[in-house]
Amino acid sequence: MLVVQDADQLLEKRVRSRFSHRKLLFLPPSKEDIQILLEHILSLPADSSFPHDYVVEFNEKIRCILGDQRFKEILTKLSDADSSVNNLLSFLFRCICNMDIKESTFLSIKNFETASKSIHQQPKRESLQDCSTLEHYFLVCMKRLETKEQNSYNFNSVMKEYKVIHDAFPIYVTHYERDRCLMAFEHLEQHGLISFEDVRGQNPSVQFRSVKLLVSSHQLQESLNANSSSIPGKIRTLLMS
Secondary structure (H helix, E strand, O other): OOOOOOOHHHHHHOOOHHHHHHOOOOOOOOOOHHHHHHHHHHOOOOOOOOOOHHHHHHHHHHHHHHHHHHHHHHHHHHHHOOOOHHHHHHHHHHHHHHOOOOOOOOEEEEEHHHHHHOOHHHHHHHHHHHHOHHHHHHHHHHHHHHHOOOOOOOHHHHHHHHHHHHEEEEEEEOOOOOOHHHHHHHHHHHOOOOOEEEHHHOOOOOOHOEOOOOOOOOHHHHHHHHHHOOOOOHHHHHHOO
């Protein structure tokens, strides 16, 4: 599976350091910004070639959809998975393609719901379904580290977090040997659920290489719920704590 990396991460560390003060980081748009952008994209202009009454009604229906709680939930799932503008435009394109003008010439919440189901990243979902219980534990550990604002972590720091969970819930969390844990960690990388943030030649030991999680909280929560028979509820609630 192809894993996208920032271009600067492919450079040697000494080269990256020279550009560290020149690097601009752009935060993803907030949900409020996305909402405004959506209304701007979907609304018909007042000077449209369509009849005036149709434009007014179309835009009013768009505002109603954007204010619908069901749509807000769809938007949350979409932005959790990928908040980029390209993903948003792809989503809107699918919505419009789902319109059946024989039934209605207006967009409906059903169009957005259908597009939401089709745009979910199936390869990542399938990879999560193939994860073992131990691998799910590791994903929870990494998400917890991010919640603690620990932006950089490796196998060793994930193992420390795993030990914290094991010590807190020894009845629910099985103890695995370190070699088994390392294999599980590497399996996550092979399936594109995590990626290394450095170049292999700089630090050949997997245990010390920094990684980043490529799974959203929503995707992980869905996978944990789908594997409720093998993953105790205590562990599933850890993601939300």
